[in-house]
Amino acid sequence: TSLYQSPRASGLSEHIARRAxxxxxxxxxxxxxGVLTLIFGRDHPAGRWSERHHVPATEIATEQAHRIDDDNDEKIDEKKMQATAVNVEPVTIDIAVNKRLTFKTAFEILTNPVTWLPPLAYLTTLGVELALDSQFSIVLFGLYSKSIPGFTQTTAGYYTSIFGLLNVVARPLGGYVGDLLFRPFGTRGKKLWIIFCxxxxxxxxxxxxxxxxDHNAPSDSPSLATIMGVFLLAVTFSEF
Incomplete structure (x- = not known):
């Protein structure tokens, strides 16, 4: 891209130009x-990490005689908990409560298949996009640098940058569709949407x-429009 070509034009080597x-x-x-996250981010939905037990789920768990451990491995004093208005329905619910991390709980988390579903899904979606973002310009340059006059590395980079630009539209739209499916179908609807994408x-x-x-011969070069259309479709659904 032009950001890479500028250092190269100044006399820097390929290695140094990429790093620059x-x-x-x-x-x-x-x-x-990172700095903005440190300034404005929160350690926990309740605020500070020390206040992570001051949430409705912890209060419900305390009422149901669950033992909640703080940093000193002592039972939380209910009087120290923030007053929270909670309407408890007479049904059985699964409550997520913060527990002190030990080797046993860490092993249970790491050996649970559910733990690996989000990272694997992210690896196969964002990973695909990042792979195309970083390598697709090389593919395009190799295919069209000789068959299309003026098709330089910068031109290939411009075409490839469209994949990243799609994030502006595809990510919010994919989340919106997921929310729409969640209303009538619940979590199952979101799962099916992810699988479909x-x-x-x-x-x-x-x-x-x-x-x-199939179109890699010099006399039968692939259509640039077809390649971009197919891979843009793939990247769009990876971003959904």
Whole structure:
């Protein structure tokens, strides 16, 4: 991209230019987000980490004779808890309560398959997008640098940047659709939406790869519009 080409035009090597490009824009953004998180972020939905037991779930658990441990492994004094108005329905509910982390609880968490579902889903969605963001410009440049006049690395980078720009629309829209499905179908609706998006994403990636492989001859180069359309579909559903 132009951010990479500028240091190269100044005489820097490819290795140094890439490192400089990362330091010029992404690194300051990451540091700024981290600082803002430290300033404005909260340790826990209840506020400070020391106040993590001052939530309705803990109060309900206390009423049901659950033992709640604080940092000193002592039972919480109910008088020290913040007054919270809670309407308790006479039904059996599953209450999530903060517990002190031990080797036993850590092992139980790590060996629970449910623990790995979110990271695996994130790996196969955001991971796909990041892989395309970082490598797809190389694919496009290799395919069209000779067949399309003026198709430079910068041009390939511009085409690839569309994948990142899609986040502005696809992420909020995907969440909105998930919320719509949650109202009539509950959690099952969201699960089916995630599975559907993953299947469309996978089908798009496979179709794009097969298309490039079948049109890789010099006399039969793949259509740029077709490639972008197929992979944009895959990336859109990965961002959903």
């Amino acid at each position: 490009s990362f330091a010029i824009v992404p690194a300051p953004i990451l540091i700024s987000v 993953g299947m469309v994403m996978g089908a798009g990636l496979i179709a794009g790869g097969i298309y490039i492989e």
